[in-house]
Amino acid sequence: MTLSTKQDRDHIVISGMSVEAPGGIESPASFWSALAESRELISPFPRDRGWPIDDLLSVSRHDGWGKVSDAGGFLDGAAAFDPAFFGITQREAIAADPQQRVGMRVAWQALENSGINPGALDGADAGCFIGASPMEYGPRAAEVNPYSGHRAVGLASLSVAGRISHSLGLTGPSMCVDSACASSLSALHLAATAVRGGECEWALAGAVCVMGSPLAFYEFAKNNALSTDGHCRSYADDATGTLWGEGAGVVLVEHESRARRLGHRIYGRIxxxxxxxxxxxxxxxxxxxxxxxxxxxxxxxxxxxxxxxxxxxxxxxxxxxxxxxxxxxxxxxxxxxxxxxxxxxxxxxxxxxxxxxxxxxxxxxxxxxxxxxxxxxxxxxxxxxxxxxxxxxxxxxxxxxxxxxxxxxxxxxxxxxxxxxxxxxxxxxxxxxxxxxxxx
Structure with missing residues (x-):
């Protein structure tokens, strides 16, 4: 069956995208090269996050716990951020979960990819829907520490989308989506629905994951559902479990007529x-x-x-x-x-x-x-x-x-x-x- 003709309805399309992935991937072009070349982008645990690596790698000593391999998919630039560029202070930036910082950066890149000037959007009737889950970043909020006062907004599940909308000046609906590993496509669903229903003229849809702690490795080691050999062997007979990773991606969603009118490249019709x-x-x-x-x-x-x-x-x-x-x-x-x-x-x-x-x-x-x-x-x-x-x-x-x-x-x-x-x-x-x- 072929698609209906263009005049039947004004479809929702994806007209901009950006991505950051493990292995130093910071653009769609480098991402495609890695995929086409069958590259595995796994690396040892980062040693600059204060994680208890020795304890993590030895959890199998406990009864009922599985092995944790020194491996995962980690973003090289998770800590890289220019707070002045996005109009926030250094202290506020440090207190903000890195998922907020990476999300802001990737959203900016998605707009540039579509041909939109991100610095000229103040007041735009645009939505922002971002998938994210809590990742235990930073000190406890319920204590006195140097970052008190910034922690309420700094919590990832509260404010990734809000940070993006605020930094760009977007005035449409803005929300984080947490349906665990279904968060990305749930965010896309909400964005497409909002644009189709006239809640906003266009929207950013995306998701981000930066692990502030090794929580996920501990949890799945206890459930014996973590890869024992440091590889994620999807659909393979020798798979032993999943392997946690990080990443971020944002796409721009709008009506096809608007994309064509403004000369945006159409990557796909939803x-x-x-x-x-x-x-x-x-x-x-x-x-x-x-x-x-x-x-x-x-x-x-x-x-x-x-x-x-x-x-x-x-x-x-x-x-x-x-x-x-x-x-x-x-x-x-x-x-x-x-x-x-x-x-x-x-x-x-x-x-x-x-x-x-x-x-x-x-x-x-x-x-x-x-x-x-x-x-x-x-x-x-x-x-x-x-x-x-x-x-x-x-x-x-x-x-x-x-x-x-x-x-x-x-x-x-x-x-x-x-x-x-x-x-x-x-x-x-x-x-x-x-x-x-x-x-x-």
Whole structure:
């Protein structure tokens, strides 16, 4: 099924993007190079954050605890920030969670990528929706310390979006979204809904994850769901668990007519965004195949496309015993049963699990694949998990860089996320072969 004609409705599109990822990635171009070259962006734990590294690496001495490897996906520039540039004091900047600082920087870059002058937006009717989760940064707020007075606003889950809106002068809706690892695509959903509903003229949608403490490593070591070998082997049979990482990404969302009028590049048309919840029953951390399948089917229905047209699926791919089989079952029952051969992968295999930012890194990977016309490989895909029957559907792992042929001038892709609190999110994107294509 092809897209409806342009005059049917004014679609919501993505017309700007920026990304920071582990391995020194600070631009979409460098991100694409790493993906296309099958580079793993994992490094040892940072030694400049005051983390108890020795204790962390020896937690397996406790009964019932798993191994923690000296590995993760960490941002090189997590601490880099120019407070004067963004109009705040040095002390306030130090007190602000680094997720706020990185978020402000990446939002600025997304605007520049779209061709907008970030310094000329004061009073703009624009929204800001940012996914972020608390990361235990800095001293306790309930004590006297040199940063008292700045801690209330400095808490990440309160003010990442607020910082961005304040620094740019945006006057539309502004909110942080915390649905754990589904936060990114939930933020995208809210942004697209706000623009479509006229709450704002355009919006920034994004997510950020910078670990202020090694909390996530301790938690998943206790749950025996952390990688024991320092790799995130998404969908692989030798996967032992997930590997935590960091990242940030922001996209600009607006009506297609506005993007074309202002000469913005259209990276993709948002055909559908959906979120849902697992509901009660099994433990809250356990993913549910039926809930994810229900969500994907709803998104396909909203998008109004033949699921067989979807050529690339950027999955969640946590590399956990429960997560990958549940997700694969849902994708096999939907895209894999549609009669085509969609290729599946996860950016987590390159950079680790960026938690709240995971979905945005996956979305930007999808947009870059559509732009370049190639589907990048998913690492460790040569040994697919045996927890599902791959022969029962046409879904396959992306094992190498290969051309992505368009369908009537458009490439269709999908991206999935699910969170520890039971939330699921899914998006379907259509990407033009070239910006000026009359077929889009």
């Amino acid at each position: 055909l559908a965004t959906c979120t849902n919840h697992n509901g009660k029953g099994r433990p809250i951390l356990v993913p549910r195949a039926h809930a994810q399948e229900r969500l994907v089917r709803k998104a396909i229905d909203i998008a109004g496309i033949d699921p067989a047209d979807v050529g690339m699926v950027e999955g969640h791919g946590t590399a956990t015993r429960a997560g990958d089989p549940a997700e694969l079952t849902a994708l096999q029952n939907t895209y894999g049963a549609a009669g085509s051969s969609p290729l599946l992968g996860s950016v987590k295999s390159n950079a680790g699990h960026a938690q709240a930012a995971a979905g945005l890194l996956g979305l930007i990977k999808l947009l870059l694949a559509g732009q370049h016309g190639y589907i990048p490989p998913s690492l460790f895909s040569e040994n697919p998990t045996t927890k599902v029957d791959w022969d029962r559907s046409s879904l396959r792992l992306a094992t190498k860089l290969q051309p992505w042929e368009p369908n009537n001038g458009v490439r269709y892709g999908a991206v999935s996320s699910f969170g520890a609190g039971g939330s699921n999110a899914h998006a379907i994107i259509a990407m033009p072969v070239r910006e000026e294509s009359d077929d889009f």
